[in-house]
Amino acid sequence: MKSMDLFVAPDEEMIEIYRLSGHRYPAPLAYKKENEKIEATLILDGIHRWSAYKECGFKKIEAKHWKMEPVDYETNKIALLLEGARCNLKHGDRLSPRDKKQIARDIATSDTECIYTEEALAEKLGVIRQTVNTWISDIRARQKAGRDIIIIRLNRLGWTQDQIGEVVGLSRNRISEIVGNANFSEIDTLLSQGREMDYIARHYHMDIPFALFLHLEGRTDQEKFKELGWGLRTWDQWNFNECDERFGDDWPGRIPAQLVAHTLFYFTNPGDLVLDPMAGGGVVSDVCLVFERRCESFDLAARDNRLEIKYHYWNLKDKDWPTTKKPDLIFFDPPYYSKKPPPPCISSYSKEEYEKFFKGFFLLAHKNAKETTRIAFLNADWRDFQSTPALKEPQNNSITIFDYHRILSETGWKVTHRIECPLSSERMTGNEVQKMQDKRILGTVGRSLLIARRVV
Template identity: 65%
Template sequence: MSSNNTNKQSLTPGDLTWDRFIYPRGTKSQKTISAYVEALDIGAKFPPIKVQRVFNYTDEQGNGNPEAVITVIVDGIHRWSAFKEKGLKEIETIEFKNQPIDYQENKTALLLESAKCNTSHGDRLSPNDKKRIARDIASSDPECRYTESSLAEKLGVSQQTVNAWITDIRTRQRTNRGSIIIRLSRLGWTQEKIAETTKMTQGRVAQIINNTSFGKINNLLAQGRDMKYIASHYNMELALAWALRLEGKTDQEKFKELEWGLRTWDQWNFNECDERFGDDWPGRIPAQLVAHTLFYFTKPGDLVLDPMAGGGVVPDVCLAFERKCHAFDLAPSDSRPEIEYHHWNPQKGTWPLAKKPDLIFFDPPYYTKKAKEYEKKAGKAAPSISSFTKKEYEAFFKDFFNLAHENSRPSTILAFLNADWRDFESTPATEENTDKAITTYDYNRLLSAAGWKITHRIECPLSSERMTGNMVKKMQDRRILGTIGRTLLIAKKS
């Protein structure tokens, strides 16, 4: 980049880097890119692309030279893509800051600037995009440097909206250590392990566990206070407040208090996730589904293993239903100490749990569905299984099911939740490539080969409401058969 008195420059598209972290949308729109290409064909002029020179840069795989200066795109990904597609050698740019800045220190600020740009022109950010950005920033900002008002200004929404999006994250970040200790203790952690995690003495941990009282919850309820107020009053997360409120009640009484209803048949249709349990996370599952599994296949005090805990729905529900739980994930959140880091590589035979579980609730990524979201939370050294080929993906489950079988007691139950994943995107049903499909039959086969016997098959369909009328019409016209099926397989050691 040459230097002069203005921050406008002409660069080649190859000089620019698309950094996915600071890109505010889930993905690019090929429709928009094609429209821009057509506009270029008739001589249209576009405003400059906003860029920024940065150093100390690493990409999403952790690659990079900290001393090198590169130019990342802050705004204009679709314009840049259209110029590349046309083979144009020069593109006008304007720099956000007219000197190189430290990427690691400014990546969140760059993301917010990119989001702000996309609230006023081009393809506007969707509410879901804005919500995801707000939650990602809040999760990585325990010091609350980015306030609700500053996020609202950048995202073009009200402060009230941002507050609704991130209130659970901020609550967890403000949660006092006493509440964390109570939570971990109720989930079955030893006092020694709690002390190590919270950096407190074991004696102090024991004192908090034995002497903490929440007896005023019923008084606050009698005063008409809601559960969000009670959680805030005790400086704890909402799931723990509910667990304390429900303590000592039967499972049936808990279902009634939570206003869920108790399904008696083998079809559990839940369209919405209950916001009281678990964080907003790729592939988040309804808490009601977990609770039904606990009701039918465990009893209070049983130990549940959650190998891929994600946003923590399973430990939250176990807390409310008085089951012990040990949870692991490839990318655990700092605000959830009950979810420990673990990269599953079953070929090595590593099993992170000392005690054999009564139930394994296994809800892994559904093949390549949401691959981009999972890849953002994974890394090069510990990749998400969504990045695997079909052969690698099947090999992983073959080895995992064998490992789980070896480390389970005779009465252990494996609850495996997954869905058929077929190559139906833009493809008529008769033309689908079966080599790109993973179905329930494949999982059944792998479970059986590892010594697990299927005892129940429970249908837990996904909502069809995510499909717009226009999408449905296109699928009908092209005879594309989508899938909303999702199946919970219950298995015992055979």
């Protein structure tokens, strides 16, 4: 059986309490996952109880089943999340407000038809409706964004009227009319009446970055930083503990919008074209919209609520560049080397393939770039440090920022800046840190943004 409690990271103290109680506690709740090559039973509720059994050496335990037949995770995700939340409400306050917020956001993201109201979620999670509203209003605003808003958004990101017409199924003339007749002058009146941005976004059925774009259009970059409440970093150390949830969707590996904004501030000008080859949750295009840069985005995961992200699968044999427009900046935030996610994600590559992939990508980018194009490449050192004292770490598998520097140099790019953008270490529990200290394990929270210019 695998641990897959849907919300909580195991808390060592809880496990200890269960362990000491001599296993006098109800069996964990589990479900069988369908479509797996190996049949897997996953824990829906009771990760601490399961861990306590495991730590005591149990190889087999009893579990209650949510449903006897195997279930497909994707189609049952909301039901599973709600069942887990319901169980957690019954046994004390195990879900922190942060966990509940994440569940509410996960459900809202999957529930594109907006079937679950804020009231319904509030009841299931044991909080008041206003709390759910502050947690999910940005997601709901994006889901309800009207067609005209999507058209104007794509237009401001630099799409031609033909390209927009093709994805929304309207004629070029109709697109031209919609773009020409757009009028949101009431926004400033609403703001002067003290209305909040999410009220305005809801009122106009628009997403929050679009409302911010309308409000800040024509201002300088410096003024935008100030209005967004972001300090403008003057030095090459950019650490931001939290992602600004107004920008981008909840997405694995989502990066802080402030990091993107600083890159645009120092390495592009308003009106420049930014290419985001692996766009994920779309934080780069949202920031480009507000900072008035054009943007072309690609990803394996194209979806209906993000029409600006076009499907493209980059692979080891790539010869084709998916666009004819030459970018001023390529903002490249690939999945970091980890060997974990399944293919076709590039993290599943071996070290040799992973390096080869970047070599191919940078060569292709060089061929399709302007003389002045820059690459902003975000990545982190990967070392085999799990459970291994620093002196005993095997080195042959590691990939560090020096390797990326080398590959860029070999493919026609000169690294001009290295900016440190560390990840937050707050996610580690006190116990984990203690274990690492005891065993002299040196973890890594470093992450670097390399800026490279094209060598002609």
